[in-house]
Amino acid sequence: MSPSPAAPTHCPYCALQCGMMVGRDDNGAWAVSPRDFPTNKGGLCRKGFTAASLLDSPERLKRPLLRREKRGALEPASWEEALDFVADKLIAIRAASGPDAIGVFGGGGLTNEKAYLLGKFARFSIGTANIDYNGRFCMASAAAAGLRAFGLDRGLPFPLEDIPEASVIIIFGSNPAETMPPIMQYFEEQRRRGGRCIVVDPRRTATAKAATDHLQVTPGTDSALANGLLHVAIQRGFADKAFIAERTSGFEAVRRVVARYWPDRVERITGIPAKKIEEIAELCGRAPSLMALSGRGPEQQSHGVDNVLSFINLVLALGQSGKRNAGYGCMTGQGNGQGGREHGQKADQLPGYRRLDNVRHRAEVAAVWGIDPARLPKPGLSACELLDEAGRAIRALLVFASNIVVSAPDALALAKRLGALDLLVVSDFFLSETAEIADVVLPVAQWAEEEGTMTNLEGRVIHRRPVKPPPEGVRSDIDVMVGIAARLGDDTLGKSADNVDDEFRRATAGGAADYAGITRERIDAEDGVFWPCPDAGHPGTPRLFLDRFATPDGRARFHAVEHMEPAERPDAEYPYFLTTGRILTQYQSGAQTRRVPSLVAAEPAPFLEIHPDTAALLSIRQGDWVHAHTRRGAVTLAARLTPDIRRDTVFAPFHWSGAGAANALTNAALDPISKIPEFKVCAVALERASAPTAPASAREILHS
Ligand code: SF4
Numbered sequence: 001m002s003p004s005p006a007a008p009t010h011c012p013y014c015a016l017q018c019g020m021m022v023g024r025d026d027n028g029a030w031a032v033s034p035r036d037f038p039t040n041k042g043g044l045c046r047k048g049f050t051a052a053s054l055l056d057s058p059e060r061l062k063r064p065l066l067r068r069e070k071r072g073a074l075e076p077a078s079w080e081e082a083l084d085f086v087a088d089k090l091i092a093i094r095a096a097s098g099p100d101a102i103g104v105f106g107g108g109g110l111t112n113e114k115a116y117l118l119g120k121f122a123r124f125s126i127g128t129a130n131i132d133y134n135g136r137f138c139m140a141s142a143a144a145a146g147l148r149a150f151g152l153d154r155g156l157p158f159p160l161e162d163i164p165e166a167s168v169i170i171i172f173g174s175n176p177a178e179t180m181p182p183i184m185q186y187f188e189e190q191r192r193r194g195g196r197c198i199v200v201d202p203r204r205t206a207t208a209k210a211a212t213d214h215l216q217v218t219p220g221t222d223s224a225l226a227n228g229l230l231h232v233a234i235q236r237g238f239a240d241k242a243f244i245a246e247r248t249s250g251f252e253a254v255r256r257v258v259a260r261y262w263p264d265r266v267e268r269i270t271g272i273p274a275k276k277i278e279e280i281a282e283l284c285g286r287a288p289s290l291m292a293l294s295g296r297g298p299e300q301q302s303h304g305v306d307n308v309l310s311f312i313n314l315v316l317a318l319g320q321s322g323k324r325n326a327g328y329g330c331m332t333g334q335g336n337g338q339g340g341r342e343h344g345q346k347a348d349q350l351p352g353y354r355r356l357d358n359v360r361h362r363a364e365v366a367a368v369w370g371i372d373p374a375r376l377p378k379p380g381l382s383a384c385e386l387l388d389e390a391g392r393a394i395r396a397l398l399v400f401a402s403n404i405v406v407s408a409p410d411a412l413a414l415a416k417r418l419g420a421l422d423l424l425v426v427s428d429f430f431l432s433e434t435a436e437i438a439d440v441v442l443p444v445a446q447w448a449e450e451e452g453t454m455t456n457l458e459g460r461v462i463h464r465r466p467v468k469p470p471p472e473g474v475r476s477d478i479d480v481m482v483g484i485a486a487r488l489g490d491d492t493l494g495k496s497a498d499n500v501d502d503e504f505r506r507a508t509a510g511g512a513a514d515y516a517g518i519t520r521e522r523i524d525a526e527d528g529v530f531w532p533c534p535d536a537g538h539p540g541t542p543r544l545f546l547d548r549f550a551t552p553d554g555r556a557r558f559h560a561v562e563h564m565e566p567a568e569r570p571d572a573e574y575p576y577f578l579t580t581g582r583i584l585t586q587y588q589s590g591a592q593t594r595r596v597p598s599l600v601a602a603e604p605a606p607f608l609e610i611h612p613d614t615a616a617l618l619s620i621r622q623g624d625w626v627h628a629h630t631r632r633g634a635v636t637l638a639a640r641l642t643p644d645i646r647r648d649t650v651f652a653p654f655h656w657s658g659a660g661a662a663n664a665l666t667n668a669a670l671d672p673i674s675k676i677p678e679f680k681v682c683a684v685a686l687e688r689a690s691a692p693t694a695p696a697s698a699r700e701i702l703h704s
Helices: 079-097 112-126 140-150 160-165 181-192 206-210 222-235 241-247 251-258 263-270 274-286 304-317 337-342 359-369 383-388 411-419 477-487 492-498 500-508 520-526 597-602 612-617 698-702
Strands: 007-010 019-024 030-034 065-067 074-076 102-106 131-133 168-172 196-200 213-215 290-294 327-330 396-400 423-428 440-443 452-455 460-464 576-581 607-610 625-629 634-641 649-653 667-670 682-689
Touching: 007 460, 065 079, 079 102, 079 396, 079 423, 079 440, 079 477, 102 112, 102 383, 112 131, 112 337, 112 452, 112 477, 112 492, 112 500, 131 383, 140 304, 140 327, 160 181, 168 274, 168 304, 181 196, 181 206, 196 206, 196 274, 213 274, 222 251, 222 263, 222 274, 222 304, 241 304, 251 304, 263 274, 290 304, 304 327, 337 452, 359 500, 383 411, 383 667, 396 477, 460 520, 477 492, 492 500, 607 612, 607 625, 612 634
Parallel strands: 102 131, 102 396, 168 196, 168 290, 196 213, 290 327, 396 423, 423 440, 576 649, 607 634
Antiparallel strands: 007 019, 019 030, 065 074, 065 440, 452 460, 576 682, 607 649, 625 634, 625 682
16 A cells, blocks of 8 residues: 555644644554644654554454353444433433433533544533543642632643743643653753753652652642641742732631741641742742742642642732733643533533523523423533442443543442443443443544544644544444434434534634634634634733633632541551553553553553662562552562652552553542542552462443
């Protein structure tokens, strides 16, 4: 086969949404080449470079699969049979238990248009309140904190090009050198210009090594550190009184709380020397421009929202928000984690970042849909709550683009819960671990086979273009929704789908996340458009809050935050902290990247990072098998000894399933506001093991 001209599109994976070209190479295989797009400037990571290899994967699902007997095998079925089976079950469940007994679970990789349609499918076609998505596991704490403090949630309130202009950057718990490597060029440029970059992380990650300073904080103590920095900054006269008076409210309560976080006390909580806290506070206080960025480290905690609010307090008190080259931002994780939560697949939200509990917002969306607002359900269960009800109040679950058996916390308990459902339907392009245990598997198109828009971590809306048609037998997620809706008696979703681009933009008009003026033509011509962009003549909004914050009075809100312990701390029985995260060569649950041979060759199996001193105490040597167990489960992982981790902490990547599934260990304790689970901190016990335990598949677990 001769090479085909490469077409411009974007990487399917993370929130940087690097621009890339996709075409056939000289051997006829699908291949990726870099594209000079403003986010990645020609850079790609290994995941992006190899993404096209999955387009012709022999593991690709091309026919629906149906489990005709509850404990039987998945067998090929026609689309008609599979969709009829799903619809018949849903109709019966809805009649017996009501529409809220049907749950819908979406993904942060769905396009904006699909996320929008999924919300309509759930709330209107099915009539259920219970829809949420896996972004709840990801950026929910930063989103909730941003809404509280600024009145708006957008990952970064400024474009990436502002990063090199910041004189000081403090990164709380993010490792972009591994999760989104091309972004490092912005931090490298900031350092070249003489800036300081401080990384706060229990691990000396690749990002920490590239920084000027590393604060190797005790897991779960981020807000104490931020309060300590603010304590010193206020004491030394760095609070920006004019900014606080003119553009904020609530400072006095914060001042009173942080007065109790003197450096010696914060040293005892965080493990960061008091002198270092004073030095960094002084640095932040004197910085002409300061950015505070957070990642999943502090966010995926049972006090994740408070953690982020404490970082926001710091930048607000120093007058480092609402101006260029400064402010707080969240390093959003999933490809469309941002857009996915703006347009209706989150339990409490409607398109345009509207709220289900707001009468005006309900009326605005109902008007676009041509229905009585009373037909819109109330806010539903958040992701973990929804999964926890599986087999109880939730009788059927429809999962789109999410591999929850690997990515959700306390994964063994979840597999059992899913086994108690009357119906589990998974829409995916590979037989993921979640698809393996489904009753119905529906094969759908991949990223390079579909058209839509995505919203990256900057709030830049980009255009995902189709490069090739899907294989024969494969449909889109939208076809799946329309097919089920029609069988449930809703013929209107098909009309919405035919014109989804236009209806989606109309549904966002007037909302906080207003996309009304963002057409695909503009995106192509302008290398993306930043929301809000209410009409064709509007230039888009790369920088938020320059004139006012998005609160009713235009002022940013301080929130007094006391440091609280994580839900679980090490004790005599479980003496170490466990923290989890991502590695360079894998993406999220690994459903895609564990099928790319070169990525698997680079890192074939999960591992446990452990400090050599800790390992010596436990007679564990490099490469030994380690049995790690928590109150929820146990895994066996190969020891990877490194001085880059704290002595009281071990780290495991969460991309794998079976015997190495880190999420068999993690704690589903939720933040009370964001409902994010505490992936980043739990207590674990360690023992040297003689051999790996046999991997248990999710199917074995649910029948055990
Ligand atoms: Fe870029 Fe992220 Fe894709 Fe890597 S995974 S190429 S950083 S979008």
